[in-house]
Amino acid sequence: MADMPEPPLYPYAPPRDLGAPAPLRYPVVVVGAGPVGLALALDLGLQGQPVLVLDDHEGPGDGSRAICFSKRSLEIADRYGCAAGMLDKGVVWKRGKVFHRDREIYEFDLLPESGHRCPAFVNLQQPDFERFMVARIRQAQRDGAPIELRGRNRVEAAAPDAGGADLTVATPDGSYRLRADWLVACDGARSSLRGMLGLDFEGRVFRDSFLIADIRMTGPFPAERRFWFDPWFRSGASALMHKQPDDVWRIDFQIGWNVDRAEELKEDNVRRRLDAMLGEDARYDLLWTSIYTFQCRRMRRFRHGRVFFAGDSAHQVSPFGARGCNSGIQDAENLGWKLGMVLRGEAPEALLHSYCTERRAAADENIRHSTRSTDFITPKSRTSRLFRDAVLDLAARHPFARPMVNSGRLSQAASYRNGPLTGPDGLPGGPAGARPGAACPDAPLTEGYLLNRLGGGFTLLFLGASPPESMPAGAGAPPLRQVVLGAGDDPSGLVRDRYLGQAASAVYLVRPDQHIGARWPGYDAAAVRGALRLACGMERTE
């Protein structure tokens, strides 16, 4: 029933450590080569920071299979140089439709504005997403990026201490030990590192299960997200349908809490549900099926000394809203530049505290949205169901109820507005979408797009404002690039709309992860220096 197996993405080769007389030492070890671990490897490697990635498989695992990659994830991938293939292969969609029984009650458009290089979402199989990232890693390795990716290297034991962690790693040729100065657990919801370290993971379990199927068919359905509450075809209490590339469709049925998993996963039973939805004469191949339950929970802290947790290992949400993988990729890019700066001695270790502060706030926002969606999709009490059904009933007739229909609030870039690295908003009349803390909104330039121009590293963006003759790099502050744009660079006027608003000119401090650190009407050396120091963790704010 499955496709032919792909050749391994990162085949096992005996690591040099096996013959080493003493454990070798590595500055950064990442455990898990899923999208989060691969993103972090690219981030660090492209900065020239050596990074070793260990994975217990030789390619995409059988576990989670994200399909919806958000604009922010694509923008991050674009900065790493691997978005082109994703954008090319992925199914672009921005429309969602919600049905109640047999009626369409609501339709939404996720990105009503134009002028962004990346769409609101593309649907792409997670293994393909990982393949594009690994291909980029291979290219970066050829260009000298110090990334090492080891398949079938399973971490068996971890002993963290104040200066790093000792790991025991099992391979087909036996075990070896290594020393990591910094360790990052990107090993998923069932993180074995989290277990080995005996760390907490608290939150709510939802008492429902979902049957998930990837099927291949050529059908008349358009590239949009379709969600049914109480579907007329009765294949589940709710149903979700999503298009992926290569004529593959993702279908989810909510099937209740007490189910016999083995029985439900029998092909005949899966097909019975699918046939009810698609019609008795529908022809399709079953590619992959699974049953999942989910939790909304997170660790109390994402950093424990020299060990970081990123992605599902640190926090989990329900799948409605595409907030799992997409938030994990944002974790990776948030940690990447901070770790790089600390390793280069450009920032104090205190900068790393902000990883937990910023990403925990993002996780809480994701958990809040995800919990609300789940409570709407699977009402937990009779009253809750009564209100849910009333909203659905009213939504078909009255627009006011439609914003309350919640089949998932789709992932958007987190804002670090209240984070410890974010300065005050110094631009009167500036647009809300570009407040300090926000991810830079994209906009088309005469050539290319703004986000591509910003690149990585700390950048000062001048809009209708004059840069100084020279920018003094202050005591210990990292290098600061300049990007100067005028009206001639902005034929659509969208840079003006998204960054100036009512203001005549602006100077933006942009972080290496393309989040806005601070903004002002003009250049002020002392203000810039202060904001830069704040963004690098050089100022105590607590």
Place this chain on the structure above:
Amino acid sequence: MTELILTPNIDDPDGFYAELIAAHDGLDDDESAALNARLILILANHVGDRNVLSQALHAAAPAPAS
């Protein structure tokens, strides 16, 4: 005549909805129904306009069977 507002008019609809559902936590069905009754009366008093209230009662009536 004031028209009943039937277009979105609540800031943060998700937050409101979550608070509304949470208000029923721990209540049995009768207690929930009583809470809803009190809530309707409070909101109706806030609206005040007798004609708007009639429009609201009409809008909330069961949809004709289709």
